[in-house]
Amino acid sequence: MPLWTFFGLTRGTATTAWPASGADNGQTGVLGMPRHYPDRCQDDCDACAAACLPGAIRVHTEASAGARLDVDYGRCVACQLCTEVCPAGAFAPSTDWAFGVRARTDLVWAAATQTAPARALSGMIRSTFGRSLHVRHVDSGSCNGCESELQALNNPFYNLHRLGIFFTPSPRFADLLLVTGPVTYAMRAALVETYQAMPEPRWVMASGTCAVSGGVAEGGYACAAGLEGILPVDVYLPGCPPNPAALIEALLLLLGRAPQRIEGGRLAD
Amino acid sequence: MNGTEARTIAAPDLLEMCAAHMRAGGRMQMAYVWFPQAGATPEIRYLASQGANQPFALWCCRPQPGEALPSLAKISPLLGWYEREITELGGVHFDGHPEPFPLVLHEGARSTLPPLDPRYPADQPVEFEAAPWRIPELGGKDVQLLPFGPVRADVLESAQFLFFYIGEGIIHYYPRLFFKHRGMERRFQGLCPKLGTVLAERVSGVGSVAHALAYCQALEAAASCQIPERARWLRVLLAELERLYNHLHYLGYLCHTTTLKVGEAEGRLLEERAKQLNAKLTGSRLLRGIIEPGGLRRDLDSAGLSDALEALRREFADYTARLERTDSHLDRLISTGVLTRKVAVDQGATGPIERASGLDRDLRRDHPYAAYAELPMTVALREAGDACARMQVRIAEIETSFALMQRVLLLLPAGPVRTDCHPIAASEGLGWSESPRGSLYYAVHLDQNGKLARVKIKSPSFSNWRAFPFTVHDSNMMDYAINEASFGLTTAGCDR
Structure with a gap:
């Protein structure tokens, strides 16, 4: 045992200084949500919509001015198929994975960005919790990809504790309910009971595309459409799965310690 | 179906067929139901292995409407769960089943038709009203019942465990699974085959490559599509990268359960390094979005x-050498959660779990796919069947993975990585891969329009969850977490 401590110490610091400094966030090469360039879109083409399994891209049904496509990043699983089938580059691969937002509408692509989401909330969280946050995770039927990345938060590279954020076993001690999965019929009651067992004030984060909208598992005979209509959500983080850095950004967003970067379905300039 | 010797069997002959197969040293692999036409009677298919490099035996049995099939679970216990699943999702009943209780659909769930029946509306939820469950009857002085879950401590998948215990001793253990049942197999129905890959990658997240591979190989078999040489070799690289980060994860997690804190931290860090390599190579930490029917997407x-792999291998070698010299760690693992060879065979344990109980099976060697036939394979084996043996098998498999990946990188042929894979209407195919957790099968049926009619997924965790409780009965509470970590089970893969 002492030998482990000794070798551990000789290895130096493994933890990144990110996000406090511009250090490596560990996501080199990770592809995020495809960027949408509606002006490149060709008429009479629906290749992207046909290739989108979760229905994040739909061809506009009403003949109105502006974009031909409805693009909802809350449904996107970042499979990149749209970027491969589009003949005109209207969808292009990107590294935009930090997609945490406070309002669901901010995940829908819009020509003009609506601003002023619930800014008041962050002030309240800050005054209530200071810099600390205790998180209760509930898996409501995920594929285990989200859990794999959530577990990575406690590895030495990300070391979530350094940010004052902790996972807690009991909902009684939890400030935030972090939900993954599309909510299966069998997990619904357990999920709602966990939420009810939390003291107020309490917050909810829908983590991963399944929890935001149901993703590829939405509906069917066993699943709901994520937390929609089941619990009130304070932060939405689509991603399939959201990587550890995206999770950290979304947690800091909830705490008012990081700005929201996505507005109207894209990076705010 | 490719790779199989198919036979049509009449219901009364099933028992004798199965018994003869078992006597000859064969093993049943899975059973599933599918509906060749809407409204027609369903067909039950049994897949059985007949030994390395032998085709699988495939038995097709179509019961008359309302006719029950004889349950084979008494001679091949591992079929017990498959038969229960077929009853609940396909509406075919089995006579003389030793465990005639709900499994996949929980007590209180009702549907107008079996959910896999093509006539059942795709988006109609099952009706569900929580009902009392059947739990084992177990009484006696001082026996206590501890229900744990489905929301468990820390960041873990949902499942519920019932412990019947006295003091520290567990008398009986009963896992209640399928809280996470998403009906994934049904979701494939009606999809265009290419999009099915996106779904297959999301059945079990930490097995994305294995699932995509088995699915695509099933489609390629159905379409008689030969994929380019380079794609076959790169698929080996991807599959071994997946094994690497998964096995590293379980090594670190095992240290967590034996409270070897620095060992846990180092294991998790190695896993993180492996995931970062995945992202640099493919754009996805879980290696998603790269395999497609016909080869690779790019x-x-x-x-x-x-070089990066060699640097990781050196750290890994240091790390595991220290693990295998740490008495406090080994003391908790040796003789913990023993899975005997007999139980492993009967209950269908697979992957590192069966290999740690002395069963010499590995699909990569026994039924090679991708480029495995051209690569030297050492299959790690241990006899003890305990948590320590399972750790040693994983360590040895990581060593093999490193060797395989270096060889692939050295010999990687040049050329294209994709070819067109045109689905043939009304065809079917079987695909398999040795996932980090064991054998994974996809049986894929296409309809008249070339869309997916039925996709059956036999996941390794479905097999290993069935075997796991046998190592918990008559053990003790302190060992439970260690034992569970050493099994490396995923609930998502099991529940689907």
Whole structure:
């Protein structure tokens, strides 16, 4: 045992200084949500919509001015198929994975960005919790990809504790309910009971595309459409799965310690 | 179906067929139901292995409407769960089933038709009203019942465990699974085959490559599609990268359960390094979005990967050498959660779990796919069947993975990585891969329009969850977490 401590110490610091400094966030090469360039879109083409399994891209049904496509990043699983089938580059691969937002509408692509989401909330969280946050995770039927990345938060590279954020076993001690999965019929009651067992004030984060909208598992005979209509959500983080850095950004967003970067379905300039 | 010797069997002959197969040393692999036409009677298919490099035996049995089939679970216990699943999702009943209780659909769930029946509306939820469950009857002085879950401590998948215990001793253990049942097999129905890959990658997240591979190989078999040489070799690289980060994860997690804190931290860090390599190579930490029917979606740039893997291998070698010298760690693992060879065979344990109980099976060697036939394979074996043996098998498999990946990088042929894979209407195919957790099968049926009619997924965790409780009965509470970590089970893969 002492030998482990000794070798551990000789290895130096493994933890990144990110996000406090511009250090490596560990996501080199990770592809995020495809960027949408509606002006490149060709008429009479629906290749992207046909290739989108979760229905994040739909061809506009009403003949109105502006974009031909409805693009909802809350449904996107970042499979990149749209970027491969589009003949005109209207969808292009990107590294935009930090997609945490406070309002669901901010995940829908819009020509003009609506601003002023619930800014008041962050002030309240800050005054209530200071810099600390205790998180209760509930898996409501995920594929285990989200859990794999959530577990990575406690590895030495990300070391979530350094940010004052902790996972807690009991909902009684939890400030935030972090939900993954599309909510299966069998997990619904357990999920709602966990939420009810939390003291107020309490917050909810829908983590991963399944929890935001149901993703590829939405509906069917066993699943709901994520937390929609089941619990009130304070932060939405689509991603399939959201990587550890995206999770950290979304947690800091909830705490008012990081700005929201996505507005109207894209990076705010 | 490709790779199989198919036979049509009449219901009364099933028992004798199965018994003869078992006597000859064969093993049943899975059973599933499918509906060749809407409204027609369903067909039950049994897949059985007949030994390395032998085709699988495939038995097709179509019961008359309302006719029950004889349950084979008494002679091949591992079929017990498959038969229960077929009853609940396909509406075919089995006579004389030793465990005639709900499994996949919980007590209180009702549907107008079996959910896999093509006539059942795709988006109609099952009706569910929580009902009392059947739990084992177990009484006696001082026996206590501890229900744990489905929301468990820390960041873990949902499942519920019932412990009947006295003091520290567990008398009986009963896992209640399928809280996470998403009906994934049904979701494939009606999809265009290419999009099915996106779904297959999301059945079990930490098995994305294995699932995509088995699914695509089933489609390629159905379409008689030969994929390019380079794609076959790169698929080996992807599959071994997946094994690497998964096995590293379980090594670190095992240290967590034996409270070897620095060992846990180092294991998790190695896993993180492996995931970061995955992202640099493919754009996805879970290696998603790269495999497709007909090869790969794009070529991979493996520049620098060989050196990065060698650096990781050295750290891994240091790490595991220390693990295997740490008495406090080994003391908790040796003789913990023993899975005997007999139980492993009967209950269908697979992957590192069966190999740690002395069963010499590995699909990569026994039924090679991708480029495995051209690569030297050492299959790690241990006899003890305890948590320590399972750790040692994983360590040895990581060593093999490193060797395989270096060889792939050295010999990687040039050329294209994709070819067109045109689905043939009304065809079917079987695909398999040795996932980090064991054998994974996809049986794929296409309809008249070339869309998916039925996709059956036999996941390794479905097999290992069935075997796991036998190592918990008559053990003790302190060992439970260690034992569970050493099994490396995923609930998502099991529940689907």
